[in-house]
Amino acid sequence: MDKAETSKSAARVPFRIVLASVVGLWATYLVLMTLRAELLGMENAGEMFERRLIASAIGILITLGLWVVLRAFDTKPLWAKTCAALVFALPAALLSMQANRMVFADLQSQLNDQVLRELVETSGVSQEDVDDAQLQGISQFMQRGNLQYIVEITFSRYFMMLAWCALYLALLSGERARVAERREQQFRSAAKAAELKSLRYQVNPHFLFNTLNSLSALVLTDKKQAAEKMIQMISTFYRRSLADDTTADVPLREEIAQQKLYLDIEAVRFPMRLVADYDIPEDLEDALIPGMILQPLVENSVKHAVAPSAGQVTIRISAREEYGRLVVTVSDNGTSARDSEEVRPGFGIGLNNVHERLEARFGNEATVASGHSPDGFVTHLRLPLLRMREQVAA
Structure with a gap:
């Protein structure tokens, strides 16, 4: 029983595979977001790509942190690993969202100023003539927009983290299967070796019996x-x-x-x-x-x-x-x-x-x-x- 538990705990996904899966996930995100910006004809595409690259690098570090936490559940039942993924993916998503906001903070501020100017222009008055009530209404409108942005980013990051968790659990199951296959092969090899030894040992006693009889005959005949x-x-x-x-x-x-x-x-x-x-x-x-x-x-x-x-x-x-x-x-x-x-x-x-x-x-x-x-x-x-x-x- 102890040997089985030891073999089970030894089934770990190698770090190089974990790193490749995390980098692959965020590289895919980077490519898709860049392609989306190009198709929509967004302004400042070059600057956006650089900031998106930084956000992706931070996302890789956050996802690796999530892996460190999930690794403690490798030997637990599937339901426990699933619950851990659902729970710990949320703070990882919030951290990723916050990192994204920090990276794009100045661009977001410029975007807010541009939106404010457009709203004032559509009101038909100059920005100096806008009263406090109008400013408060515009501010509330922009806050609702920012909150919607935060929620959307958080949910998208949560989905990404859960997708990677599912990939990690699949990799872990595959590694377990490989360990079990190697252990089965070791058992087969051990059984084969035992059979060969048993058959080989059948030869020596028979030969010894015959040679001792021959030796006895020589002794008896002086x-x-x-x-x-x-x-x-x-x-x-x-x-x-x-x-x-x-x-x-x-x-x-x-x-x-x-x-x-x-x-x-x-x-x-x-x-x-x-x-x-x-x-x-x-x-x-x-x-x-x-x-x-x-x-x-x-x-x-x-x-x-x-x-x-x-x-x-x-x-x-x-x-x-x-x-x-x-x-x-x-x-x-x-x-x-x-x-x-x-x-x-x-x-x-x-x-x-x-x-x-x-x-x-x-x-x-x-x-x-x-x-x-x-x-x-x-x-x-x-x-x-x-x-x-x-x-x-x-």
């Missing part, structure tokens, strides 16, 4: 030197495999080196029966592949081809590029593979692990094909060809 050699290789194997990020891809050369070390360990147990062959083109050595992805395949070849065979069995690991994709093949020529048309007993668990890891990493872009061949048993992994140098550049 093959001390072979047992010591196997212990050293097992230690090296686990030091390398556990040092890497369990969810990270590794260069193909490192994966092949791990499998070579594993087959060297098994060769201690089957010195006359196990032969390993590797065909990895040099230009594919930096291709990326999920770490330990070949382990279940190689391990099953040892278990189901080498162990039950009385003769020599070759396990071959090869790689090639095919239509812009990486194809890695693990095969053997064990005779037991030809004894049945069914998939090797127990092989489905390891193959399923490989399939699930590739699906978690690449989705539908990776495939696994496994079955009997004229020479024995073969498994092909087809996955996107990613280069180590490309990942570093990205």
Whole structure:
């Protein structure tokens, strides 16, 4: 619950976006008012533009002040933000109106004097002959005109402030949506990483169980030197495999080196029966592949081809590029593979692990094909060809 509240409070509209929206609002006002003056043919258009520019700059500062107040309501419910906008937009509009009056004060005074002269002229008497009653009537008329001007300006500014508040709330909602989307993506990535780790950790216990059985057999048969050699290789194997990020891809050369070390360990147990062959083109050595992805395949070849065979069995690991994709093949020529048309007993668990890891990493872009061949048993992994140098550049 605390994490959700923290994420919610972190959803803020960046200041540069707020500033751009405020400047855009007042720039639009400046353009429209200038265009209106030109269309109506108002006098002193140049001087009016300069003063309008000053009023717009002050309006930008007032609107930013309104944003500072509204920002305190970012984490509040929508009704609270709406009420705050309705309430605080009014004093902002009054400040903007007052700033506008101050900027145009001398021009307004000149306009009032001109109106006074026109009213006196229409009365048919000179300005010196106008009595107090007439002056009072003219003054009241002009005050009503000024009050109407103030009300109109205030309402127009209030509308502008509310329009910007609506824009700000829309921007805030958009930012919240982006934060939620990023958080959802983080959750998906975390779930995917957990799945990859779980599948990867399924490999190591199974391998450890088999190697410990092999080590036990060497000890029981009093093959001390072979047992010591196997212990050293097992230690090296686990030091390398556990040092890497369990969810990270590794260069193909490192994966092949791990499998070579594993087959060297098994060769201690089957010195006359196990032969390993590797065909990895040099230009594919930096291709990326999920770490330990070949382990279940190689391990099953040892278990189901080498162990039950009385003769020599070759396990071959090869790689090639095919239509812009990486194809890695693990095969053997064990005779037991030809004894049945069914998939090797127990092989489905390891193959399923490989399939699930590739699906978690690449989705539908990776495939696994496994079955009997004229020479024995073969498994092909087809996955996107990613280069180590490309990942570093990205």
